[in-house]
Structures are given as structure tokens and as C-alpha cells.
Amino acid sequence: MSKIIKTTAAGGAGFLAGLLLERGLESLTGLDFVDGLFAVSGSILAALSVNRDLVQAAARNIEQMFGKDPLEITESEWRQFKELNPKTAEWLEKALKI
Amino acid sequence: MIPVSFLTSMLAGLAAKVGINQLTKHGYMPQSTYLKAALKALEKDDLDEAIKSYHLAVKKWPPSQRTEIAAEIISMAIAVRVAKLQRRVDELERQINPRRFSLQFWHNLLPKNKQRLEELRQEQQGCQEAISVLHRMKEKLHEKD
Numbered sequence: 597m598s599k600i601i602k603t604t605a606a607g608g609a610g611f612l613a614g615l616l617l618e619r620g621l622e623s624l625t626g627l628d629f630v631d632g633l634f635a636v637s638g639s640i641l642a643a644l645s646v647n648r649d650l651v652q653a654a655a656r657n658i659e660q661m662f663g664k665d666p667l668e669i670t671e672s673e674w675r676q677f678k679e680l681n682p683k684t685a686e687w688l689e690k691a692l693k694i
Numbered sequence: 695m696i697p698v699s700f701l702t703s704m705l706a707g708l709a710a711k712v713g714i715n716q717l718t719k720h721g722y723m724p725q726s727t728y729l730k731a732a733l734k735a736l737e738k739d740d741l742d743e744a745i746k747s748y749h750l751a752v753k754k755w756p757p758s759q760r761t762e763i764a765a766e767i768i769s770m771a772i773a774v775r776v777a778k779l780q781r782r783v784d785e786l787e788r789q790i791n792p793r794r795f796s797l798q799f800w801h802n803l804l805p806k807n808k809q810r811l812e813e814l815r816q817e818q819q820g821c822q823e824a825i826s827v828l829h830r831m832k833e834k835l836h837e838k839d
Binding site for chain 2: 645646647649650652653654656657660661680681683684687
């Protein structure tokens with residue numbers, strides 16, 4: 597029983613020390629360690645989700661341009677969009693298999 | 695007393711963080727990292743950050759289909775904002791300088807509307823300034839470093 601208490605206390609103290617050190621270093625250097633640790637995995641995730649982000653950004657532009665949901669735009673509105681954004685439109689057609 | 699192994703791992707984490715920060719700052723991270731940041735900034739309506747991230751995406755890496763599309767999307771977002779502001783400028787113009795002898799014309803002549811007219815003029819000027827800022831941003835987007 598005392599062993600469990602000792603281990604828990606040591607673990608808690610270690611956690612607090614780590615937290616204080618991290619906060620201290622963060623305030624001294626202005627760097628966020630947790631962000632740093634996840635930066636590499638973040639870049640891999642970014643590569644996987646950037647296509648989805650492109651589609652969403654293009655959809656937002658269509659919505660702002662025509663004031664309606666991209667699914668509701670007419671053929672002529674799509675042609676207008678395509679004229680102004682040929683590369684995006686072509687890519688969207690491929691990505692969404694229109 | 696802080697264990698040496700703990701300090702070593704903290705130092706390694708610090709070195710990794712500083713290294714990654716420098717790589718990110720100078721455009722060495724994968725292109726998709728910057729594209730994602732640009733699109734995220736665009737979502738938050740931060741055009742300056744979107745353009746900055748786009749430039750970093752093509753700083754060390756050759757332009758790709760995705761960077762071209764991102765540039766088009768940012769450019770389009772700027773154009774949409776310009777169009778909205780231009781519509782407001784035109785609307786204000788019709789109120790400030792209405793057709794001669796129209797109802798608005800006589801309405802504007804009333805002394806009580808002078809203050810309101812001045813406010814509309816200031817708003818129109820603000821919109822025009824915002825349009826020129828957006829045009830400069832668009833030029834900046836297509837500028838090559």
C-alpha cells in the first residue's frame with residue numbers, strides 16, 4: 597500500500613516538475629513544446645487533409661460568389677466559375693468526378 | 695533534483711522545436727503544411743497570413759497543381775471581397791450623388807441630413823481604401839520572391 601502511495605506521489609511530483617519546467621521554458625523562450633512535439637506528425641496529417649481543405653475553400657468561394665450552396669448552382673453559374681478559376685474547376689471536376 | 699534523463703529529453707524537445715521552427719520559417723517543411731496553413735488562414739479571413747503561407751509553400755519547392763489551385767482560391771476570395779465592397783461603393787454613390795431632382799436629391803438638401811451624408815462619404819472612402827488594399831494584396835500574391 598505504501599509503495600503505491602510513494603509511486604503516485606513521485607509520479608505526481610514528476611508531472612508537476614515537468615509542467616513547471618515546460619511553462620517556465622515556454623515563458624522564457626516563447627516556444628510551445630507540445631506544439632513542437634506534434635509539428636512533425638502535424639505535417640503528415642496536413643499532407644493527407646490538404647485536398648479536403650482545398651475542396652472546402654473552393655466551396656466557400658462558390659457560396660460567397662453566388663450566395664448559395666455549391667450543390668445548388670446552375671450550369672451557367674458553374675461555367676462562370678470555371679471561366680474565372682479554370683484550374684480549380686478542372687481539379688474539382690476530377691476530384692469530385694463530375 | 696531533476697533527473698538527467700528528464701533534462702536530456704527536454705533539451706532534445708527544445709532542439710527539435712527550434713529546428714522545426716526554423717525549417718518552417720524558411721519554407722523547408724512539406725508544401726502541404728503551408729497550403730493547409732494558407733487555407734486555414736483564409737477560413738479565418740486572414741488574407742495576409744494566407745498569402746504569407748502561400749509564398750512559403752513555393753519558396754523552396756517548385757509550384758505544383760495544388761499550389762496553383764490554392765493561389766486561384768486566395769485570388770478568388772480577394773475578388774469576392776472586392777466585388778462586395780464595390781457594390782457597397784456603388785450603393786453609397788447613388789445615395790450621395792443621386793439623379794438631379796430625384797427624391798433622394800431633395801432629401802440630401804435638407805440640413806438635418808448633412809451629418810448623415812458626411813458619414814456616408816466617409817464610409818465610401820473607407821470602402822475605396824479597402825478595395826485598393828485588396829488590389830495590392832492580389833498583386834503581392836502573384837509576386838515572385
